Amino acid sequence: MSARGLVTRDLRVAVQGNEILKGIDLTVEPGQVHALMGPNGSGKSTLAFTIAGHPGYDVTSGSVTLDGEELLGLAPDKRARAGVFLSFQYPAAIPGVSVANFLRSARQAVRSGDLSPAKFRQLVFEKLDTLDMDPAFLGRYVNDGFSGGEKKRLEMLQMAIIAPKYAILDETDSGLDVDALQAVGHAATSLRESEDGRNMGFLVITHYPRILRYLPADVVHVMIDGSIAKTGGPDLAERIEREGYDVIREEVATARA
Amino acid sequence: MPSGTAAGPATLIPFAPDAPTLERALAILAQDGSVSPADAVRRREALALFAALPAPGARPRRGWRHDYDKLTFDDLVWTTGRRRQPAVGPSVTDPDDEPDLPALATENAGGLFHLGATLLEPDVPSAADSRVVVLPLGDASRPHPELVARTLYEIADWRADRFSALATAFENCGAFVYVPDGVVVDAPIQLVWANTAARNEAVFPHVLVVLGEGARATVIERHVGDGDPFICGVVEVHAGERAQLDYVTVQQAGEGARVFFRRTARCARDAEVRWNLAELGGALARTVLDTQLGAVGGRAETAALFFTTGFAHVDLTTGTEHVVGPTTSNTAVRSAANDRGQGRYVGNIVIRPHAHGSDATLRDDALLLSAHAHIDAVPALEIASNDVKAFHGATVGSLDEDALFYVSSRGIARSEALRMITLGFFEPVITRFPGEALRDEIRTALDAKIDAATETA
Numbered sequence: 001m002s003a004r005g006l007v008t009r010d011l012r013v014a015v016q017g018n019e020i021l022k023g024i025d026l027t028v029e030p031g032q033v034h035a036l037m038g039p040n041g042s043g044k045s046t047l048a049f050t051i052a053g054h055p056g057y058d059v060t061s062g063s064v065t066l067d068g069e070e071l072l073g074l075a076p077d078k079r080a081r082a083g084v085f086l087s088f089q090y091p092a093a094i095p096g097v098s099v100a101n102f103l104r105s106a107r108q109a110v111r112s113g114d115l116s117p118a119k120f121r122q123l124v125f126e127k128l129d130t131l132d133m134d135p136a137f138l139g140r141y142v143n144d145g146f147s148g149g150e151k152k153r154l155e156m157l158q159m160a161i162i163a164p165k166y167a168i169l170d171e172t173d174s175g176l177d178v179d180a181l182q183a184v185g186h187a188a189t190s191l192r193e194s195e196d197g198r199n200m201g202f203l204v205i206t207h208y209p210r211i212l213r214y215l216p217a218d219v220v221h222v223m224i225d226g227s228i229a230k231t232g233g234p235d236l237a238e239r240i241e242r243e244g245y246d247v248i249r250e251e252v253a254t255a256r257a
Numbered sequence: 258m259p260s261g262t263a264a265g266p267a268t269l270i271p272f273a274p275d276a277p278t279l280e281r282a283l284a285i286l287a288q289d290g291s292v293s294p295a296d297a298v299r300r301r302e303a304l305a306l307f308a309a310l311p312a313p314g315a316r317p318r319r320g321w322r323h324d325y326d327k328l329t330f331d332d333l334v335w336t337t338g339r340r341r342q343p344a345v346g347p348s349v350t351d352p353d354d355e356p357d358l359p360a361l362a363t364e365n366a367g368g369l370f371h372l373g374a375t376l377l378e379p380d381v382p383s384a385a386d387s388r389v390v391v392l393p394l395g396d397a398s399r400p401h402p403e404l405v406a407r408t409l410y411e412i413a414d415w416r417a418d419r420f421s422a423l424a425t426a427f428e429n430c431g432a433f434v435y436v437p438d439g440v441v442v443d444a445p446i447q448l449v450w451a452n453t454a455a456r457n458e459a460v461f462p463h464v465l466v467v468l469g470e471g472a473r474a475t476v477i478e479r480h481v482g483d484g485d486p487f488i489c490g491v492v493e494v495h496a497g498e499r500a501q502l503d504y505v506t507v508q509q510a511g512e513g514a515r516v517f518f519r520r521t522a523r524c525a526r527d528a529e530v531r532w533n534l535a536e537l538g539g540a541l542a543r544t545v546l547d548t549q550l551g552a553v554g555g556r557a558e559t560a561a562l563f564f565t566t567g568f569a570h571v572d573l574t575t576g577t578e579h580v581v582g583p584t585t586s587n588t589a590v591r592s593a594a595n596d597r598g599q600g601r602y603v604g605n606i607v608i609r610p611h612a613h614g615s616d617a618t619l620r621d622d623a624l625l626l627s628a629h630a631h632i633d634a635v636p637a638l639e640i641a642s643n644d645v646k647a648f649h650g651a652t653v654g655s656l657d658e659d660a661l662f663y664v665s666s667r668g669i670a671r672s673e674a675l676r677m678i679t680l681g682f683f684e685p686v687i688t689r690f691p692g693e694a695l696r697d698e699i700r701t702a703l704d705a706k707i708d709a710a711t712e713t714a
Contacts, residue, residue: 052666055658080668092663096681102667105677109668141681158667 003068005029006051006084006166006201011062013043013050020046022226023062028166030067030199033215035206035237038223039245044205045089047223048170052086053079066166081110083165087155087172094142099154100124102142103161110162127160130190132183149180156187163196168203173211185214209237222248272335272427272459272487279304279426285337291395303415303425310419313543313572325419325543328515333459333487338374338393338430366474367391368447373458373486374430388440389474394431394463401435408467412523412549413493420517420543424461424489431463431490434476438469438497445475445505445692452484452511462490468500468528475503475691480538485513494522496530498552503691505533506544509702512567514539521547524555524584533690536563536571537702543572550577550584550615559588560689562699564706565598565630574603575619582642583614590621591686593679594630604636606649612642619649624682626656626675676707 006028013021020043028034038044050057051064053076064071071079094102103124107115115123128135131153143151152172159167169188173181191197192215204215212234220236222229224245229252230236240248268285272278279300286292292300312325366386370377376393390401398405415425432448450460466476480488488510496502502522510516516539522530536542548557563571577586592600606617623632634651656678664674683703690696 054662075671076662076665077668077670077674080666086666088663088666092657092660094660094664094678094681096684097677102664102677105669105673106667109670109673141684162667 003065005032005067006203007063007065008047008051009063009065011047011050011064012060013046014058014060015046015056019060020057020226021050024223024226024228026203026221026228028201028203030165030201032218033202033204033212035204035212035217035220036223037206037220037237037240038229042223043226044223045170046226048086048168048203048205051079051168052076052084077109080162080164085159085162085164085167087152087159087167087169089170089172089174091143091151091155093144093146095144097142098138099140099142099157100138103138103158106158107161110164124161127157127187130160130183131157131187132179133157148175149177152176152180152184153187156184160187160191163191163194164200166201166203168205169211170205171207172204173206173208181210185211188215209241212237224249224252269334269336272333273330274304274307274423274427276301276304278335282335282337282427282429289337291337299410299415300426300428303422304427306416306422307419307426310422313418313420313545313574330459330487333457335427335429335459336374338371338376338395365447366442366444368449369393369432370447370449370451371430371460371462372451372453373456373484374460374462376430386442386444388437389442389446390433390435390437391446392433394433394465397433397435397465401433404435404467405433405465408493408495409465411493412495412521413463413465413491413519414521415491417519418545420489421491421519424463424491424517424519427459427461427489428463429461431465434464434466434474436468436472436474436500439471440469441471441473442475445477445695447477447479449479449481450488452480452482452486452488452514454484454511457484458486460486460488460490462488464490464492466492466494466502466504468494468496468502470497470525471499472497473501475505477505477507477695479506480508480510480514480516483511485511485540487515489517490519492518492520494520494530496522496524496528498525498527500525500528501531502529503531503533505690505695506535507695507699507702508534508536508542509538510542511538512540512569515541517543519545519547521549522557523549523551524557526552527554527556528552529556529558531558531689531691532561532575534559534561534563534573535690535699535702536561536573537699537706539569541570541572545574545576547576548578548586549580550586550612551580553581553583555584557584557586557588558689559586559590560686561588561590562683562686563592563600564683564703565592565594565600566596566706566709567598568596569598571600573601574605576605577607577617577619579606579608579612579615579617579642579645581609582612582645583616584612585615586617586619588619588621589686589689591624591683592622592632593624593626593682594632595626597627597629599630600632602632602634604634604649604651606638606647608638608640608642608645608647610641613644615642616646617648621649621651622682623651623653624656624679625653626679676704679707680704
């Protein structure tokens with residue numbers, strides 16, 4: 001069915017009157033990995049926040065559908081329950097709320113009551129192991145005093161526990177050392193190999209092809225100034241790393257001229 | 258005569274904070290033989306002070322709904338707790354029966370249960386742990402004349418403010434808790450004041466806690482019920498050398514209740530007093546927690562929280578005086594206000610010239626959950642000694658929208674996210690309360706208040 005996938009159509013978004021996204025068309029099909037690259041300020045995070053339902057972004061036109069269901073107009077929690085997961089570039093701290101409680105609440109909210117407490121516990125410990133995280137993590141307050149790497153691991157832990165239909169990874173690989181990147185990569189890989197995650201679609205916002213070693217992209221998009229400037233295969237990511245965005249920018253300009 | 262054991266219909270008089278009412282009260286107390294000439298003198302003097310002293314705190318700011326000068330005492334009755342009632346029929350400690358009052362913790366080392374000012378017996382044994390003395394204050398001097406004479410009013414300064422004076426003038430119930438040298442009690446000692454809507458009383462408790470050398474105990478003072486009483490009391494705590502006391506107050510009085518307390522502690526050498534205060538009920542609650550660190554090694558820990566909703570108003574003052582050094586204090590206060598709830602927190606730390614090497618920390622955070630809510634935070638540090646460590650910090654803020662969005666993005670509805678973040682905000686103070694059962698009780702009570710608040714939002 002053509003409606004399957006996380007789909008944006010002519011998505012235009014303004015923040016305080018300035019148009020940031022100028023008509024984005026994307027289709028992430030189940031099981032696919034799409035990489036979204038582009039220079040800082042090109043609108044990648046705006047796209048991520050808009051899909052997740054951040055109240056600070058005004059959608060001026062277009063649509064966002066998840067397997068045919070319109071997400072625009074839904075509150076963020078309803079979008080999450082529909083199957084969207086956003087791994088935040090800068091996750092907020094929730095002092096006083098333990099990781100264990102938070103994970104349980106999130107799993108419960110998205111997939112109400114599908115696991116017994118014992119099974120849930122087993123799942124959490126499995127995923128902790130995959131991410132090479134100390135179980136002591138569970139007793140800490142969510143993102144409170146976490147290092148950058150710890151925050152990203154916790155994002156991946158949440159993704160693994162929730163097992164959403166579609167995940168948007170907003171620079172989850174930025175600022176990670178090799179070990180942390182590997183842990184994040186393994187979390188994504190093992191999720192895709194699991195029953196729950198086999199058909200998960202990924203939109204991976206990144207500056208570097210290195211995370212794509214773990215999550216091989218089927219499609220690579222380059223966003224420049226709020227538009228998708230170029231779409232290609234995995235080789236496009238390698239080219240960008242070699243040549244930078246300016247070459248793409250020039251190509252686009254030449255093509256338009 | 259066997260003091261304080263008379264059973265029978267209590268004499269009720271309309272309450273007013275004036276001399277004729279006090280004289281009637283004294284006459285009633287005299288019938289029980291429970292007021293000495295010295296007591297009567299002190300009570301009359303205290304009433305005069307109540308009339309003369311100004312309202313506490315700074316001049317009421319604009320927008321404060323409660324002006325202490327305009328307190329009314331209509332429809333309140335005063336009775337003496339010296340006439341006791343046997344607890345009859347369905348136990349008031351059973352939550353399934355009327356009146357609907359929270360049950361006591363199942364395990365305790367002793368306690369007293371009051372309905373209004375009247376002591377109910379014998380539902381709670383006067384001392385489940387035989388090493389501990391828990392008595393109505395009026396009965397304490399007979400078995401412990403020397404100890405009571407030495408400690409009563411020794412540190413409770415009834416001249417300190419007008420409400421302490423009022424509490425002293427009309428004192429009509431109280432408790433004496435004595436934990437002798439070296440006795441360590443794990444289960445809490447519970448002092449309960451319950452009020453039902455059937456009768457709005459003016460209740461004036463006086464609690465005296467004495468811990469001997471090396472003694473350890475937990476005292477939980479509770480205010481429960483759906484009545485609208487006026488409760489005005491004093492608490493004094495003597496912690497002997499190396500003694501450790503957790504003094505917990507859980508104030509869940511009715512929506513219209515007014516609850517005023519001054520609680521004062523003094524720590525002997527190496528003694529530690531931990532105040533744990535949860536103000537969760539009432540229309541107007543005023544609390545002063547004072548700790549005097551007058552001997553080397555003394556330690557004062559204060560963990561206080563309040564949550565005001567509707568039109569409720571909480572006024573909290575903590576005062577820690579480092580008289581000598583090294584002594585240590587750590588104060589943490591978390592408060593939240595919703596609807597038109599208001600709060601004020603004044604945190605005073607005084608470090609005297611001889612308190613060398615002392616260490617004082619005060620941290621106060623307030624959370625405003627509505628545009629009409631208001632909390633003032635006034636930390637004050639007075640340091641007259643070098644080579645001390647002192648820190649204070651205060652924040653007042655509203656709910657973090659980024660955090661709300663983050664939690665919502667995990668599928669958790671906004672109202673639930675708000676509850677989670679608000680409860681989390683209190684957690685650093687809740688974790689300082691003793692015992693998981695008590696901590697869970699506080700969490701549940703806060704949860705219910707958040708529920709009520711989000712329903713009206």
